[in-house]
Amino acid sequence: MKMNSIKMKKKLEERFHNSEWRTSFNRDKDKFRVEWKESGQGISISIPNVIAKYEVRGEAALDELQYHVSEALKVMNETHELTGQERYIFPVIRATSFPRKTKAGKKLLFSEHTAETRIYYALDLGTSYKLLEEEMLEAEGWTLDRIKEISTFNVRSLENKSxxxxxxxxxxxxxxxxxxxxxxxxxxxxxxxxxxxxxxxxxxxxxxxxxxxxxxxxxxxxxxxxxxxxxxxxxxxxxxxxxxxxxxxxxxxxxxxxxxxxxxxxxxxxxxxxx
Structure with a gap:
């Protein structure tokens, strides 16, 4: 039987049932949202995109979606400090079209690179990472130059097997x-x-x-x-x-x-x- 938005919505509600989260469905935009009840921070998921992946890969596609969304929600709700975590700070390359602010309006930390690319900075959390925001530096009295130096050193320490x-x-x-x-x-x-x-x-x-x-x-x-x-x-x-x-x-x-x-x-x- 062909999957439609209502059926997929029910599947996602089962997947993201959590006493601390709130789920909602925007029928007009065909989007499913999962957010923290307390802060309202969350993630919106395009139902048509999920259906397209589900029709190709079945439940495995939903397993992957559930994992990535859950990890992202977890990161959103954590407070991260940079001091003592220096070895886990890395640069990440993004297109110049990548947003300069989070959806919550916080300014992301970045440096210019080429006409096509920009350098953002991330705190590695093991299974995921958090892009650094300007206010994180201000809170700890760090400078962008310090982040550049630390992250460049760390990327040089990575193995380069080709x-x-x-x-x-x-x-x-x-x-x-x-x-x-x-x-x-x-x-x-x-x-x-x-x-x-x-x-x-x-x-x-x-x-x-x-x-x-x-x-x-x-x-x-x-x-x-x-x-x-x-x-x-x-x-x-x-x-x-x-x-x-x-x-x-x-x-x-x-x-x-x-x-x-x-x-x-x-x-x-x-x-x-x-x-």
Whole structure:
């Protein structure tokens, strides 16, 4: 029997029954909400999206949803201190379209990175993490520079095991440890310099989504086309997509590039210069 919104609503009510939570259903927007009774903080779930996943994966899709929503609610209701937790502070890469404030209106802590990406900061909680807010720093008398220094040190300490693949005489390296910080490794300058030193051709780097970092040693024109297709595929499939544009790494700088079929990459300024 085909699943509809009312039936899914009942399933979700069973899944999220908790004496401290309140659930509601917005029929007009087709959204189900779970929130803390005391604070009103919570999460809204798109019913059509859940139904689409349920029809493919069944109860396993609801198991996964229940886990992630429950973890997020738990984090919302906790008070976190930074002092003494320094080794659990990490940078996370997000698209520049990512919100700068929480839904509750609190300003998130971030630094600019490239035209396509921004750096946010997170406190690792084991099974999840909490994005840091400006007021957390103010409460403890910390500075953004201190967070940058600590988080950069921590990301450098992560293991960088990669999988190698060669396609049409171009070398591709994938870091996908699934620790939540794969894309964050793009901030490890020593790793980028090491990859650059060992590359035969031009080094390109891509962070299509949170859980992968791609290095491409481009040695011929075909390599650019392969990288473009690869990055777009990863971007479309990622749970937390970042950018479908790869970067060329040169002189310790990351330059977002548009890959033109059968051509070397070019960005807007280069194309304008050619006109």
């Amino acid at each position: 999988k190698h693949d060669q396609v049409a005489d171009n070398d591709f390296y994938f870091i996908a440890s699934q620790d939540g910080y794969d894309a964050s490794r793009i901030l490890n300058e020593s790793l980028l310099e090491e990859m650059k030193a060992n590359s035969k051709g031009e080094l390109a780097v891509a962070v299509p989504h949170q859980d992968v970092l791609i290095f491409a040693d481009i040695q011929n024109k075909t390599g650019y086309d392969i990288l473009a297709q690869m990055t777009m595929k990863f971007f479309a499939e990622g749970r937390v997509p970042i950018t479908s544009l790869p970067f060329i790494y040169e002189d310790k700088k990351l330059e977002p590039v548009f890959i033109l079929a059968k051509n070397r990459p070019a960005n807007d300024s280069r194309k304008d210069d050619e006109k």
